[in-house]
Amino acid sequence: MMFKARVEVTLKKGHIDPEGETTARLLKELGYDVKSVNVSKVFNIILKADSNEEAEAQVEEMCRRLLANPTKDNYIYSVEEVE
Amino acid sequence: MKREEIRVLLMRVGGTNCDKETQRAFLELGAQADVFHINQIMRDKEKFLEYDALVFPGGFSYGDYVRAGAIWAKWIIAKLGREIKRFIAEEKPIIGICNGFQVLVEMGVLPAFNGISEHPEAALATNFPPGYNCRWVYIRHENHGNCVFTRRIAKNMVLRIPVAHSEGRFTFPKERENVCLERLIENDQLVFRYCHSDGKPAENVYPANPNGSFYDIAGICNREGTVLGLMPHPERAFYWWQQPDWTKRKFLPQYGDGKLILEGMLRYLEQKF
Numbered sequence: 001m002m003f004k005a006r007v008e009v010t011l012k013k014g015h016i017d018p019e020g021e022t023t024a025r026l027l028k029e030l031g032y033d034v035k036s037v038n039v040s041k042v043f044n045i046i047l048k049a050d051s052n053e054e055a056e057a058q059v060e061e062m063c064r065r066l067l068a069n070p071t072k073d074n075y076i077y078s079v080e081e082v083e
Numbered sequence: 084m085k086r087e088e089i090r091v092l093l094m095r096v097g098g099t100n101c102d103k104e105t106q107r108a109f110l111e112l113g114a115q116a117d118v119f120h121i122n123q124i125m126r127d128k129e130k131f132l133e134y135d136a137l138v139f140p141g142g143f144s145y146g147d148y149v150r151a152g153a154i155w156a157k158w159i160i161a162k163l164g165r166e167i168k169r170f171i172a173e174e175k176p177i178i179g180i181c182n183g184f185q186v187l188v189e190m191g192v193l194p195a196f197n198g199i200s201e202h203p204e205a206a207l208a209t210n211f212p213p214g215y216n217c218r219w220v221y222i223r224h225e226n227h228g229n230c231v232f233t234r235r236i237a238k239n240m241v242l243r244i245p246v247a248h249s250e251g252r253f254t255f256p257k258e259r260e261n262v263c264l265e266r267l268i269e270n271d272q273l274v275f276r277y278c279h280s281d282g283k284p285a286e287n288v289y290p291a292n293p294n295g296s297f298y299d300i301a302g303i304c305n306r307e308g309t310v311l312g313l314m315p316h317p318e319r320a321f322y323w324w325q326q327p328d329w330t331k332r333k334f335l336p337q338y339g340d341g342k343l344i345l346e347g348m349l350r351y352l353e354q355k356f
Contacts, residue, residue, distance in 0.1 A: 012256075012257065013257075014257035014258075015208065015254065015257060016211055016295070017209075018209045018210065018211045018212070018213035019209060019213060021213070022213050064202065065157060066149060066153060066154075066157050067149060069150060069153070069189070069202075069203045069206045070202050070203065070256070071203055071204065071205055071206040071254060071255065071256050072206045072208055072254055072256075
């Protein structure tokens with residue numbers, strides 16, 4: 001079975017986001033009433049697994065092993081079967 | 084072990100840099116130094132263990148994708164983890180410079196409060212102020228003798244060495260920041276802090292602290308003192324003519340401050356093995 005996972009890695013609360021702050025500053029200069037910008041990283045992954053549970057377990061492991069650094073990152077993901 | 088018998092291995096992958104400069108510095112100091120691509124090393128893992136010291140050079144390994152140093156770090160742990168652990172257990176020195184420091188942190192080899200950690204215990208996050216910073220900085224030696232690379236450097240000595248990175252802001256988990264700092268100091272794992280030219284702490288003020296690092300941290304070692312990671316590039320401050328003001332000064336010593344760190348590693352090997 002094939003699955004599509006969407007993983008979003010965000011900064012944990014309390015960690016400064018230089019990319020977000022710089023982006024917010026420019027958006028304000030462009031005339032938008034922007035209060036803040038938080039930058040996150042999205043990984044769209046196509047993977048093979050025998051069940052939805054197994055696909056989720058694999059994605060969870062991917063997050064822990066590579067996609068996020070627990071020192072500063074949070075992550076959320078969704079998994080759905082695809083044809 | 085005699086100086087000329089010491090064999091240093093500099094590892095290379097797509098995106099690493101300064102490997103040749105580092106090799107030249109070790110050759111100048113009288114050691115043997117080889118640069119090998121990781122694929123060459125994988126063909127003969129036993130040969131890898133014949134080396135006496137390991138260098139993770141600077142650069143942007145694998146394009147800094149995912150996070151700086153993350154891909155190379157996880158690759159090494161998966162494919163060469165057993166050998167790296169043996170290298171560390173034998174108390175052979177490992178130095179990670181700039182991207183190499185990021186790799187060692189992502190590998191869990193630094194700070195490794197309770198031995199090599201499964202997940203990173205720290206991070207080298209995006210610089211604050213944002214952007215790539217390439218400049219000469221001052222760093223103060225903070226170690227009390229645990230770090231084998233800096234045993235011959237006086238405590239509080241100020242070194243001038245350049246940095247060149249976008250992701251060098253040393254960070255601990257926010258909720259355990261102070262506890263981790265206490266452990267770092269207690270274990271004598273703190274090695275270098277960014278400072279002003281007179282040695283006063285940078286106190287997180289740019290540009291003395293070029294990246295917003297917590298507690299002005301520029302370099303740390305593991306508990307055993309045999310693994311060192313630092314953002315500044317000692318190999319770029321090795322010769323007198325690499326220094327930015329060499330045309331203005333009448334008398335310059337033959338070498339820059341970077342030599343102290345690289346030679347410190349060789350002196351350790353001479354004494355230990």
